[in-house]
Amino acid sequence: MPFFSIIIPTFNSARTIERCIESIIKQDWVDYEIIVQDGGSTDQTKSLVQRFGDRRIIFNSETDEGVYDAMNKALRRARGDWFLFLGSDDALFEDHTLSSCAPYLTCADSKLVYGNVMIDGGTPWAKDGEIYKGEIPLEDFLRHNICHQSIFYHHTLFAANNEYNTQYAVCADYDFNLRTISTTNPIYIPLTIARFAGGGLSSTQGDPNFELDKWSIIVAHYGWKIANSKFKVYKKKIRETASRFIKEGDVKSAIRALIIYIKLKF
Secondary structure (H helix, E strand, O other), rough: OEEEEEEEEEOOOOHHHHHHHHHHHHHOOOEEEEEEOOOOOOOOOOHHEEEEEEEEEEEEEEEOOOOOHHHHHHHHOOOOOOEOOOOOOOOOOOOOEEEEHHHHHHOOOOOEEEEEEEEEOOEEEEEOOOOOOOOOOHHHOOOOOHHHEEEEEHHHHHOOOOOOOOOOOHHHHOOOOOOOOOOOOOOEEEEEEEEEEEOOOHHHHOOOHHHHHHHHHHHHHHHHHHOOOHHHHHHHHHHHHHHHHHHOHHHHHHHHHHHHHHHHHO
């Protein structure tokens, strides 16, 4: 069983996939597998991956329903203790990234450990070259996600068919992180994990399905944890969520949301 499973979903990624894999192959830590889950590319993605000739690289190509479906398929094949997801245009930050992170993971008393990313190209939420974003308290996490390129997930988090919800085409990782962090206290490590390439789905597109459900997910999973003054900025969202629960006939959830709202109002 390798220590790391590094999962890379691809589709027509010939322009960037070599750089991504090279950033892993150059690591001074060698106990890993690379799972390239391809969506049926018609360019040179497959030949470029196979050119590395490394037995630690597992290449699978089959049709999928988007990036999170590809990630789910890869999860079912992964054998490592800790999972890291990279986009095909991302890269590990330095040649010793994995060896620097491994001691933290070995000693971690959490199943979700995260660090930073360096922004490679501009995004709507961070500048080119910026180290993003440091430790994120819960009240900030409810506003914005942690970059999944900076997160190490223990393999047990994905047990019992716990996978990415593919109805969220852009924010399934945020949904997964919200659900996971509600029961797992994340650990921040002061290391930069990856170079995050701007211009991908999360940088350029919204996810209306997720935005509609986001606060229902938060109220359902965090409940009384968010009924204190640190979360007052969200009281309007929680009131709106209570109204939605009422319309859906979910009386129990509506009452909980209303009580949280009242606590935050005063």
